[in-house]
Amino acid sequence: MSWDPVYRYVQRIPRGRVLTYGSLAKALRLPGGARTAGRAMAATPSGKGIPWHRVLGERGKVLIREPYASLQRKLLESEGVTMVGFRVDLKRHLWKPPRKIAVKSKAPRKRIQK
């Protein structure tokens, strides 16, 4: 199984915003759901600029073990993410992935006929 799609998706998460394993899995339709997203993140290649720290558990909880948990918290706070202990305030920082990519043209989009 190639985790590439997962990493590409994670790289789209803007600074200061976070995503959950569940929503990640759902967005990419990963078989096995959230846990599969977790496996992918656990295998995140280092040094590729992938913002792995922006992926959290349901309700914004940091689920990884030390010493990475502290690092993740630190990285998040460094980009302005407000946290309560090892939990992120999802109300403020949850990233809602855009359904459509930004449109450059101002012309109206064509309607897809049903």
Add this chain to the structure above:
DNA sequence: CATCTGACGACCG
């Protein structure tokens, strides 16, 4: 090949 092990999450007490 048999088991174990999670960077999960829904459920239940």
Add this chain to the structure above:
DNA sequence: GCGGTCGCCAGAT
């Protein structure tokens, strides 16, 4: 809200 159980499934042992 917290801890335990269970389904999930690719890798590791």
